[in-house]
Amino acid sequence: MRLETIAIKILPKFILAKFGVNFGIGKFAFDQKLDIKADITQKYGFSGDILDLYLNNKNQVVHKWHHYIPIYEKYFARFRGRKIRFLEIGVSKGGSLQMWRKYFGEEAIIFGIDIDPNCAQFNGQAGQVRIGSQDDLIFLESVITEMGGVDLILDDGSHNMEHIVATLNYLFPKLSNGGAYMIEDLHTAYWKNFGGGYRSKSNFFSFVADLIDDMHHWYHLNKVKRPLISNNCASIHIHDSIVVIEKDNVFEPTHSQIG
Numbered sequence: 374m375r376l377e378t379i380a381i382k383i384l385p386k387f388i389l390a391k392f393g394v395n396f397g398i399g400k401f402a403f404d405q406k407l408d409i410k411a412d413i414t415q416k417y418g419f420s421g422d423i424l425d426l427y428l429n430n431k432n433q434v435v436h437k438w439h440h441y442i443p444i445y446e447k448y449f450a451r452f453r454g455r456k457i458r459f460l461e462i463g464v465s466k467g468g469s470l471q472m473w474r475k476y477f478g479e480e481a482i483i484f485g486i487d488i489d490p491n492c493a494q495f496n497g498q499a500g501q502v503r504i505g506s507q508d509d510l511i512f513l514e515s516v517i518t519e520m521g522g523v524d525l526i527l528d529d530g531s532h533n534m535e536h537i538v539a540t541l542n543y544l545f546p547k548l549s550n551g552g553a554y555m556i557e558d559l560h561t562a563y564w565k566n567f568g569g570g571y572r573s574k575s576n577f578f579s580f581v582a583d584l585i586d587d588m589h590h591w592y593h594l595n596k597v598k599r600p601l602i603s604n605n606c607a608s609i610h611i612h613d614s615i616v617v618i619e620k621d622n623v624f625e626p627t628h629s630q631i632g
């Protein structure tokens with residue numbers, strides 16, 4: 374049994390919180406004898422075809438939290454059926470690339486990267502797979518060059534706070550205008566073994582707080598802290614464990630009165 378699992382069983386919650394113990398995701402697992410489709414449609418009132426693509430996924434495993442499915446649709450739908458360039462960080466068992474191919478269509482340029490060399494077996498199936506680490510900037514550069522640029526990024530990789538920030542800082546400036554950058558599984562932001570912690574400076578949501586301040590720099594006298602992102606940050610969306618940053622030109626706001 375993992376030391377953390379034993380600690381969770383015997384120590385009071387306030388002590389666990391102090392040490393940022395990661396209690397894992399096991400307790401949230403859906404009982405697969407029950408109806409996944411009913412769970413998602415009933416809770417979220419959602420019935421888009423991405424749900425069927427997820428449910429009908431075969432041979433290569435895809436692992437998703439149920440509430441992510443409508444969130445994907447909300448931000449990804451406008452990229453469907455187009456020759457977009459999509460990068461997924463974290464290939465794992467190959468099922469998600471398979472799902473994205475069906476979702477975005479044959480025209481899309483789909484690349485997946487993973488640090489695990491076993492993922493090379495999926496290369497050339499639903500998309501191209503390249504092996505390397507998401508915090509290796511030379512590797513990222515080579516992938517983006519090969520892709521001919523990038524319009525949409527999904528970070529489902531290490532979920533390590535330093536990696537998330539390094540990858541975002543490097544890739545967001547490369548993202549095309551009108552593109553979107555989604556980071557998932559951000560419950561890890563609260564866990565020390567992912568470099569996070571409750572209200573910790575390294576928690577990714579502290580970085581997001583900087584972006585919010587930067588977005589409103591017109592209205593205060595403090596320095597812009599994250600210009601690589603905020604100079605072209607059109608919007609920031611926060612969901613449970615997901616952050617989406619949409620990229621576009623940013624203009625000084627103005628107002629007028631009519632009538």
Ligand SMILES: C[S@@+](CC[C@H](N)C(=O)[O-])C[C@H]1O[C@@H](n2cnc3c(N)ncnc32)[C@H](O)[C@@H]1O
Binds near residue numbers: 468486508530536
């Ligand atoms: C959560 S899984 C991805 C799941 C997959 N996207 C899906 O939806 O089924 C995370 C993956 O990230 C990979 N990974 C871990 N550290 C990484 C790193 N530094 N760079 C790139 N990939 C990494 C792991 O090998 C693992 O396959």
